[in-house]
Amino acid sequence: MTPTQISQIAFYFFAGLAVLGAILTVTVRNVVHSAIFLITSLLATAGIFLTLGAQFLFAVQIILYVGGIMVLFIFVIMLVNLDVALHQLQFNRQKWVAGLLALVLGSQLGVAIWFARAKGSLDIPSGRTGTLSPQNVEQFGLALFEKYALPFEIASVLLLVALIGAVVMTKKRI
Amino acid sequence: MTALLEFLNTYMWRLIFALVIVGVLPLLAGYVVLMERKVMADMQARLGPMRVGPHGLLQPIADALKLLIKEDIIPENADKLVFWFAPVISVTAAMVAYSALAIGPFFQIAELNIGLIFIVAISSMGIFGIILGGWASNSHYSLLGALRSTAQMISYETAAGLALVGGVLLAGTLSTKQIVQAQQGGTWFVFVAPIGFFLYLVASIAETNRAPFDLPEAESELVAGYMTEYSGFRWAVYFLAEYANMIVVASIATTLFLGGWLRPFGSIAALDFLDFFPPLCFFVVAAYCFYRTPKQPEPIQSAVMALFGGLCLLLAVAMALPFVPGLADSKPGLHGAFWFLLKVFLYIYSFMWIRFTFPRFRFDQLMRLGWYFMIPLSIVNVLGLGVYKVLRQLQWNRWPAFLLTTGGTLLVAIWLVWIAQKKAGIPGSVGDMTEAEG
Numbered sequence: 001m002t003p004t005q006i007s008q009i010a011f012y013f014f015a016g017l018a019v020l021g022a023i024l025t026v027t028v029r030n031v032v033h034s035a036i037f038l039i040t041s042l043l044a045t046a047g048i049f050l051t052l053g054a055q056f057l058f059a060v061q062i063i064l065y066v067g068g069i070m071v072l073f074i075f076v077i078m079l080v081n082l083d084v085a086l087h088q089l090q091f092n093r094q095k096w097v098a099g100l101l102a103l104v105l106g107s108q109l110g111v112a113i114w115f116a117r118a119k120g121s122l123d124i125p126s127g128r129t130g131t132l133s134p135q136n137v138e139q140f141g142l143a144l145f146e147k148y149a150l151p152f153e154i155a156s157v158l159l160l161v162a163l164i165g166a167v168v169m170t171k172k173r174i
Numbered sequence: 175m176t177a178l179l180e181f182l183n184t185y186m187w188r189l190i191f192a193l194v195i196v197g198v199l200p201l202l203a204g205y206v207v208l209m210e211r212k213v214m215a216d217m218q219a220r221l222g223p224m225r226v227g228p229h230g231l232l233q234p235i236a237d238a239l240k241l242l243i244k245e246d247i248i249p250e251n252a253d254k255l256v257f258w259f260a261p262v263i264s265v266t267a268a269m270v271a272y273s274a275l276a277i278g279p280f281f282q283i284a285e286l287n288i289g290l291i292f293i294v295a296i297s298s299m300g301i302f303g304i305i306l307g308g309w310a311s312n313s314h315y316s317l318l319g320a321l322r323s324t325a326q327m328i329s330y331e332t333a334a335g336l337a338l339v340g341g342v343l344l345a346g347t348l349s350t351k352q353i354v355q356a357q358q359g360g361t362w363f364v365f366v367a368p369i370g371f372f373l374y375l376v377a378s379i380a381e382t383n384r385a386p387f388d389l390p391e392a393e394s395e396l397v398a399g400y401m402t403e404y405s406g407f408r409w410a411v412y413f414l415a416e417y418a419n420m421i422v423v424a425s426i427a428t429t430l431f432l433g434g435w436l437r438p439f440g441s442i443a444a445l446d447f448l449d450f451f452p453p454l455c456f457f458v459v460a461a462y463c464f465y466r467t468p469k470q471p472e473p474i475q476s477a478v479m480a481l482f483g484g485l486c487l488l489l490a491v492a493m494a495l496p497f498v499p500g501l502a503d504s505k506p507g508l509h510g511a512f513w514f515l516l517k518v519f520l521y522i523y524s525f526m527w528i529r530f531t532f533p534r535f536r537f538d539q540l541m542r543l544g545w546y547f548m549i550p551l552s553i554v555n556v557l558g559l560g561v562y563k564v565l566r567q568l569q570w571n572r573w574p575a576f577l578l579t580t581g582g583t584l585l586v587a588i589w590l591v592w593i594a595q596k597k598a599g600i601p602g603s604v605g606d607m608t609e610a611e612g
Contacts, residue, residue: 067298
């Protein structure tokens with residue numbers, strides 16, 4: 001097996017897992033089971049990042065989404081009453097509208113991919129598949145702090161504002 | 175078939191290392207448990223396990239066998255699948271995390287560019303085993319234990335991560351191998367960032383749910399926390415995960431702060447006699463074992479003691495191999511593994527020492543320590559180490575730069591303690607204002 005083949009097998013495995021996890025997340029009745037399938041889906045996405053050679057994104061995806069956000073999700077789920085959710089109606093009765101929208105979106109994506117294939121712009125340049133760029137983190141850091149320093153700083157200020165806002169809103173007396 | 179053979183040929187050593195890790199880590203965890211019981215007994219002036227094997231040396235194996243054949247109980251209203259799956263998540267996370275750690279320059283499964291954050295990411299998933307296990311048990315004690323554990327891990331993971339950032343800043347790389355190589359010839363990072371090391375020590379105790387932060391399994395309040403409903407082998411798997419996690423955090427600390435596989439004072443030629451320490455250490459243990467062999471009460475115990483002595487002798491001979499002319503190349507590998515494991519066990523010993531010395535925290539105290547002290551201090555620590563690095567680049571000497579940055583961080587730490595005591599209203603403390611006002 002060549003590295004490209006291994007990488008392709010890995011991609012289809014992770015992609016299938018991500019889609020399966022996402023479908024099960026919305027169809028399963030039990031909220032905690034939903035959360036577990038969402039974790040599966042997020043982990044599979046992290047795996048796709050890895051096959052693309054984006055090691056840093058892989059780690060950040062796991063640390064932030066799986067290790068941080070999903071833990072908080074489950075934490076909140078455990079604090080609320082689960083029995084109520086089990087007796088409620090899971091889906092509302094607008095499945096025809098939803099199906100139509102899904103069809104439109106699907107055909108849009110399909111047409112886009114079809115045209116892109118015809119133009120050849122979807123082909124990945126040779127030498128980039130399957131090989132993990134060894135300097136990924138360094139390149140990422142340099143790009144963030146040199147080329148995109150201003151957007152990065154603005155984003156961090158925005159996050160800081162959100163952080164302080166959350167504290168201010170929850171605290172009765174500061 | 176040829177493709178498979180080619181695959182095996184390319185990755186043979188890594189697969190062998192992986193098998194060694196999977197095989198040895200549970201055994202190591204079992205013996206860490208024995209070590210803990212022996213250390214505890216010693217600190218409490220007892221003997222500890224003495225029955226199974228000489229000096230209780232076979233106790234871990236007996237315990238494992240007992241747990242294997244114990245009845246496996248699943249509560250009636252438990253979520254069976256999740257209940258079955260939860261311990262596996264915990265132990266898998268701990269074992270996968272080990273794949274990026276370097277036990278010596280050659281013994282490493284995967285040399286990753288993102289080594290350290292890979293380990294942090296994977297081991298942060300072990301918490302799902304705890305939460306889901308606590309939830310699936312359908313028991314109040316388990317759920318409360320799981321909730322406490324979640325809150326605790328979220329709070330202390332930030333501090334632990336920021337403490338690691340400090341070390342990474344000094345090394346300038348995330349690869350475990352290169353972090354150790356960055357400490358070669360220079361000083362270990364524990365002497366450059368003592369506060370970072372202290373922060374990681376405290377946070378890693380909290381993350382592995384050990385006393386004095388063992389609130390998720392506080393036996394006086396929650397029976398056994400998230401593992402209350404588990405019995406037999408599933409319980410053993412949780413236990414294994416806990417101890418494997420301890421070994422993982424100890425290995426991270428060893429790699430980042432204690433110089434990994436490097437010998438102490440590796441750059442001082444006058445202390446090269448320390449190279450004789452590994453074989454000598456095993457020789458002494460082997461000699462002691464043989465000395466004690468005839469004094470065992472039962473013939474079978476004598477036999478086991480002799481066997482253990484023989485094993486130590488074998489290890490001593492292996493450690494002495496680098497001194498044979500022509501085999502000097504094996505020195506970094508063999509001695510590196512020895513020093514690495516020695517540091518890991520010293521770190522774990524400090525865990526035990528802390529466990530038997532301090533009483534358990536209350537939950538609000540734990541949270542206050544995490545959010546008001548650990549996290550602010552770890553942020554300041556990262557800032558201080560950044561300043562240290564800049565000062566070193568400006569050709570400052572090591573000592574002024576070190577004293578300035580570490581002293582500054584220490585002052586912030588004292589200020590934080592003062593604020594925390596004032597907020598908690600501890601009477602008679604430095605920050606107590608009630609007396610002055612009244």
